[in-house]
Amino acid sequence: MVLPWLVETYSQLTTSRNNNTLHHAIILHGKEGVGKQLLVEQFAQDLLCQQDSSTACGQCKSCQLFLAQSHPDFHKVVPENQIGVDDIRAATNRLNSASHQMQAKVLMITSAHKMTVAAANSLLKTLEEPTAKTYLFLLTDKMDSLLPTIKSRCHKQNLGVAKRALVEQWLQSEGITADPILLDLYWYRPLYLKRLLSDPDANQLKDIEQDFDSVLAGQLTTLAFTDKYLECVDLCLEWLQLYFSEQMKGCDVQNQDAHWEAHIQLTQLSRQLALPGVNKSLLLNQALSALLEAVKQS
Ligand SMILES: [Zn+2]
Incomplete structure (x- = not known):
């Protein structure tokens, strides 16, 4: 299920893909807890699915590997502190090798603003010379900290929550009652809010x-x-x-x-x-x- 406030962006991505106009490198910009990573994971499964349909079938070998979190063509860079040049080189090398499942190849870089200048520069070559069916997703909540050379080579997509009511409904459907103060504070960061509400220690x-x-x-x-x-x-x-x-x-x-x-x-x-x-x-x-x-x- 696509998170309700991301449905529009998700269908835009799907439409571009169906029309063969999907950009090979996309920056997804939005607050921490808006659901950037979930969106990419959902869409990546669609891209990697072996069935010829716009959304993932959930049955084919590719989908099963993806759901088991062991798809050989889905690569992630998930930094703890910063993303160094070696992290990017290792990721782009994997991306440049042949696709294991003969479908697309996807690289997701979370907190892309944590790339060092050297790391960002080493990513430029991949951004400038896209190979067929290879897609890069750069996630960030600090667009200003990304190098202009990176930004200019990517399609930029903002993610946000349009309505507080959507989040309230979603929490209800998840069986969670939101404290009104917390809802006021964090409705625009729903996943963060859910974590706060679900974990008494975090509250x-x-x-x-x-x-x-x-x-x-x-x-x-x-x-x-x-x-x-x-x-x-x-x-x-x-x-x-x-x-x-x-x-x-x-x-x-x-x-x-x-x-x-x-x-x-x-x-x-x-x-x-x-x-x-x-x-x-x-x-x-x-x-x-x-x-x-x-x-x-x-
Ligand atoms: Zn499938």
């Missing part, structure tokens, strides 16, 4: 909420709070932003200025989080202080 929001109440009540210092959540500063800031936008709706006009100022400050701090080498604990501490100030004034 730290209840703790964050309780501890923030303790900070407000003066029972916990901002420093102690910061120390506790050092590993998930991003999540804390997102939660605080949401908390404050909720607060702003509720407070009277007189107090809105203070909340608004805190909200702006939070937004600026969240942006700084993305910068390399930033001191996250300092940022979170600043955010908490700004919020406390705004709460005191209200």
Whole structure:
């Protein structure tokens, strides 16, 4: 089953393939947790299927190898930290060898922005000289970090979630009830949201909420709070932003200025989080202080 918010992109890919206009190299750009990898895996199975139909039959030898995750013509580069030139060379060498099942060959590179410059340069040759029935999928949530020379040689496709309701319905169909706060925060990253909801250990929001109440009540210092959540500063800031936008709706006009100022400050701090080498604990501490100030004034 194609994820409901990706159906349109999937059918566009299928149409291009049926019309023989499918680009040999496609960048799929979208947030972490939108389903980029699942989409490629689904489409790759279609491309590799030995039956002459637009979607994979699920029965042929190729489909069975694919479903057993051992298809010799489906190659993946899944980096932990960065993708070096050796990783790309090994992948393109496999791609250049003859197809085992006499069908297509597919290479998927997840987090393609993690390619070093040397790795990206070594991929260029493959992008410039496509061979028949060979398809490359580069996945990223940081399009800006990809080299322009790579981007200019690929077809670019954005993936996103158009409607929150789609995600709500999908979660229901998966038997999951979404906490409204989590849904507000992460509806545009449905698979990430599902992980959060399915794994009680990963759901730290209840703790964050309780501890923030303790900070407000003066029972916990901002420093102690910061120390506790050092590993998930991003999540804390997102939660605080949401908390404050909720607060702003509720407070009277007189107090809105203070909340608004805190909200702006939070937004600026969240942006700084993305910068390399930033001191996250300092940022979170600043955010908490700004919020406390705004709460005191209200
Ligand atoms: Zn098949």
